[in-house]
Amino acid sequence: MSKKLPHTCPSCSSLLNVKSLICGSCQTEVTGNYSLPLLASLSDDDQEFITNFVKCSGSLKVMAQNMDLSYPTVRNRLDEVIMKIETAQKNKI
Amino acid sequence: MKQQLFNPFIRLAGGKALLLGLLGLLLTSVVALLSQTHFNGVLDVHKMPDAANHIYALYFIESGVVWVVCTLMFYLAGLIFSSSSIRIIDVAGTMALARWPLIFAAVIGFFYHYAPFTRDLGQLRGALIGALLTMPFTIWMVALMYNAFTVCCNIKGGRNIMVFIVTLLLAEVAALFACQYAYHCLRLS
Numbered sequence: 001m002s003k004k005l006p007h008t009c010p011s012c013s014s015l016l017n018v019k020s021l022i023c024g025s026c027q028t029e030v031t032g033n034y035s036l037p038l039l040a041s042l043s044d045d046d047q048e049f050i051t052n053f054v055k056c057s058g059s060l061k062v063m064a065q066n067m068d069l070s071y072p073t074v075r076n077r078l079d080e081v082i083m084k085i086e087t088a089q090k091n092k093i
Numbered sequence: 094m095k096q097q098l099f100n101p102f103i104r105l106a107g108g109k110a111l112l113l114g115l116l117g118l119l120l121t122s123v124v125a126l127l128s129q130t131h132f133n134g135v136l137d138v139h140k141m142p143d144a145a146n147h148i149y150a151l152y153f154i155e156s157g158v159v160w161v162v163c164t165l166m167f168y169l170a171g172l173i174f175s176s177s178s179i180r181i182i183d184v185a186g187t188m189a190l191a192r193w194p195l196i197f198a199a200v201i202g203f204f205y206h207y208a209p210f211t212r213d214l215g216q217l218r219g220a221l222i223g224a225l226l227t228m229p230f231t232i233w234m235v236a237l238m239y240n241a242f243t244v245c246c247n248i249k250g251g252r253n254i255m256v257f258i259v260t261l262l263l264a265e266v267a268a269l270f271a272c273q274y275a276y277h278c279l280r281l282s
Binding site for chain 1: 106107178179181183244
């Protein structure tokens with residue numbers, strides 16, 4: 001089962017920070033207070049969309065072909081992701 | 094299935110939609126010519142006997158003029174109210190595709206006869222039944238136009254519906270004037 005990285009606090013809905021990181025091979029643990037990178041605060045779907053966008057060299061036309069969607073549908077999805085990034089940036093400041 | 098009937102634009106827009114849409118306009122005009130049905134407005138379906146001079150191009154000109162007016166009006170609305178980047182080819186293609194249901198309205202035109210200003214009760218009844226039968230296809234076309242506008246112009250929130258209604262009404266008026274101008278030019282030629 002793949003676990004989803006939680007972004008917001010279940011209690012007050014603020015953005016969560018990272019408190020500890022652990023090495024998968026030697027179990028060394030690092031603790032501190034690290035804020036999540038901007039892209040990590042997006043949903044898995046949005047992150048996948050951005051990955052595909054970069055893989056297609058930023059061509060919405062190629063993305064639309066790969067996703068079997070029309071060009072304006074993919075462009076609208078990109079607008080949505082841009083809006084979410086802008087909101088996340090505002091929340092971080 | 095529902096999505097294919099009412100919002101095919103999620104998967105289909107741009108050049109492909111334009112080609113299919115123009116094919117639809119052409120076929121609709123041919124059927125309209127044979128059934129003497131006129132589409133001389135964005136929402137208008139009129140059964141009218143031919144004018145004495147039989148200008149067959151009229152049916153094709155009406156379809157073309159209305160499509161061009163719709164494309165320009167909705168593209169302008171998108172440019173003014175949307176923050177997204179809009180391509181005219183998407184608006185043109187989806188607006189042409191949205192007029193496909195009118196082919197059924199043109200087919201219905203075969204089944205009733207109506208002469209304007211007639212007092213013949215049979216003809217009036219036929220015209221009323223014709224109008225009622227063509228209405229679902231007009232509503233279907235408006236639903237398609239709304240979804241085409243939503244996908245192509247991406248205007249956020251409740252403003253989308255308001256902008257669509259106002260643009261549709263403006264396009265209707267503009268199309269009526271454009272058709273009148275086309276009739277005037279045809280009479281002169």
